[in-house]
Amino acid sequence: MLCDHLYRETGIAFGEGKEYYVTRRLTERMLATENVDFAAYFAHLTTQGSAERQHFINAFTVNETYFYREDYQLRCLTGDLLANCVAAKPPGAPLRIWSLPCSTGEEPYSIAIWMLENWPLVDNYNIEIIGSDIDTAVLEAARGGVYGKRALMRLDSRLVAKYFEQPDAENWRVIGDLRDSVLFAPVNALETLEMRRFGRFDVIFCRNMLIYFDEVSRRIAAENLYEALLPGGYLCLGHAESMSRISGIFEVCRYADAIVYRRPPEPGHG
């Protein structure tokens, strides 16, 4: 029953072998809401307008990541993708990048840092980087931009000194200008109308989200991602993921640094 509910709310299918994970998260929420038995908690959860709904989603979607994870894709971004994206854009035009799911913000901030360090046209376009996640608690953390040592392990000391300030011995905070360069907003990748509100993007990073979905949800998410791309726009998945097994609507593009997926350009456009 709980797994059915989780699936309906998040699209994530918790099958066999996930009992420990589900039980642990559920116990946390039952303790937090002072519900001693499952039936009482479930009634509380499914009451109309219950604030527990979001807490429940948050508890089951927490993810851990770090800066410059899968950096071959960032190399691909500045090495190949952006040149194609801006080929037909006039100077000053919007260049939109979506990091989804962005968890606690490491990925969208990494994109911003990587572009500043590796792309000489940052002042020539109106760059918008948006980080989204279904989990509103991680988005709040992302806006705060405070990280522990582990999240920074792939950044060299020069980048850490340049883009972070250190409020105390254990934490590093992304500097204000960099925090301002990323907009964080919640979205459920399975909700078509919610996805449409964000408009269309040149590049979407959607790493390690589809692997949690079952086949039906995967296809819905793939179609929503396709619709969220400008014609000619790119989708970057995690290294273990393949769109070809989910949907045939994307073109497969092989670049020196990565394989990415593309919404085909409209006829007559690059």
Added chain:
Amino acid sequence: MDSVPLRIMIIDDASLVRLYYRDILERAGFAVEEALNGVEALEKLLVQPAALLIVDVNMPKMDGLTFLRTLRQQALPLAGIPALVTSTEAGPQDRLAARAAGANYYLMKPVPPDRLLGHVHLLCGAA
């Protein structure tokens, strides 16, 4: 360069652009101040003038050209601060409008580091 670094103000609403120019200027030994629009720039300059301004054109609240016209009407030394306008607008009318508003030079974006520093040094007299 003098032991006290020259102070340059970047006036641009795009935080990534401010970060990009700031890095170029700080590496070259300048001290950098930032403002997100013309109103904030005027407020900060009234407290402490700068040696040079790098001014974007399209900004909310007060755009770059309105800012320059307002600045040039202030008393010295504020009115005399050299200003380098950077913009993605390429038309000759855009350059003329910037000059008329009080820009000392107009640089088309994208501005590579050596080009930015070359003009900064010229306008600051710090070559």
